[in-house]
Amino acid sequence: MKPRDATRRSFLGTGALAGAAWTACTAPEAEAPAEPDQPSSLGTPVSRYGQRSPYEKAARGVRESQTPEAASSRTPLDQTYGIITPSALHFERHHAGVPEVDPATHKLLIHGLVDRPMAFSVDDIKRLPSVSRVHFVECSGNSGGEWSPAGAPTVALSHGLASCSEWTGVPLRILLEEAGIQPEAKWILAEGADACLMQRSATLEKALEEGLVAYGQNGEAIRPEQGYPMRLILPGWEGNTNVKWLRRIKLTAGPQYVKDETSKYTELMEDGTAWIFTFEMDAKSVITAPSGGHTIDGPGFLEISGLAWSGRGKITQAEVSTDAGQTWAEAELQTPVYSKAFTRFRLPWEWDGSETVLLSRCRDESGYLQPGRAELIEERGRKSAYHCNRIKAWRIAADGSVTNAEA
């Protein structure tokens, strides 16, 4: 509420002064509204489902596409705080649009190499023992543009195909054991209820160790774009294996070699061979503030903050360089640090106003250190489109503008 009552404003002496100063430095208008010391009217009443402030405009980045149902939208990572991505800003990658699934009729079928094929309703699944776990989901094509030395201009474009949520659901092990796992079963095939019946193979070992059939996301039902009413979560594995709108799991002896694990989501090497079933997401970090597209409002104190994550467990270290990689400082990790989850890192910084380059790199509990572009290309070549986790650099110009720095 912004009362525009002139009498009241002039009555409030200091308020009027402050208003005048504000007018002088910014506005062409003669009469600028002053912020009163106390609102003079009531706010809006209670409501059934909250909305964000109308001043907040953070939105997923969506690029024009001929087939917007087989496309992606990106999380504006520089406009989220802490480690949880608001569900409404969680990135999307769909191959046949978002289906409308009625939870009253949805079922999860489990069959194949099991003793008893079984069907579970949404209500059945919610009766079973549940767990809540914080995990990132990352499209393996995230940061694909960073294979090139140029790199993307903003953190949403470079790293926005990754998001992190608290997922609530039933350990997949429980459902598989209800059906009775036969000894020959070594793999699963998971299928979604979208128009293309998205399918991926995964190892039974992973399914039993960590697989989650999730129906909750950040305290409420999973959003339709994230797989309502239930999705598979395979923590730390490439996004596409976390099948949304999960409706079927078949236990099999081997993988099925479906389109999205052969034609797509495989890593082509320079010699023409390709790595297949590249499930784990390597450790990656990126500075989100300040980042490309931002402008720093003059020299002085500025907290540097970013996100680090790894498909191999917990992040153990995040380092920041404020001098283009000559020296590295240990950033503070937000605790608790969850396994296979976004980890927020922060470093206090005093910017002296001169041009420089900021970098971050991280290490995970397996000991793996995030590589630079040259090291990554030495290992993988230049033909892969996926799993690019190289160090990202931001250039800060003397005028405070932040842009991508070439690697």
Added chain:
Amino acid sequence: MLKPSLLSVSILLGLGAAVVSAQSYGVGRSASAEEVAAWDVTIGPEGHELPEGSGTAKDGAQVYEVRCKECHGEEGVGGDHAALIGNPAQLKETPPVKTVGSYWPYATTLFDYTRRAMPFEEPGTLTADQVYAVTAYVLYLNGLVGEDDVLDRESLPQVVMPNREGFVRDPR
């Protein structure tokens, strides 16, 4: 929810993993064979699950003309969407050309994907005969089957894709 017998064991031993293992909750129902058959569209690389039906590239040319060409182009190239034709030598080009012909290890994958996901805007609308036929046509354009070769559940898995040996398990 929990069966009484299990519940008492659980209370005695605490809810340890060993206690609540196999088939203990009695939640969910068994699925009928028909129910499973209606949904089980999985087709593995050996092709055991392939349905009845058959088709040749000649039949498939007509299916392709009407259902695929607008997006994948005349004879599988030059469309707005993925090219379907190529050979493994193109994997060494910069940028590499990854297509059914150059990259895919199994012909069964083409049948499976076409059946459940194509045409893009009308997935799941082709009959088994049409899927065999258009699969044969795409393989024919890639020089992998003859124009009159009949593809069915026996012959399709026999088609050896040029890049069959091109994949290695993730060495990371």
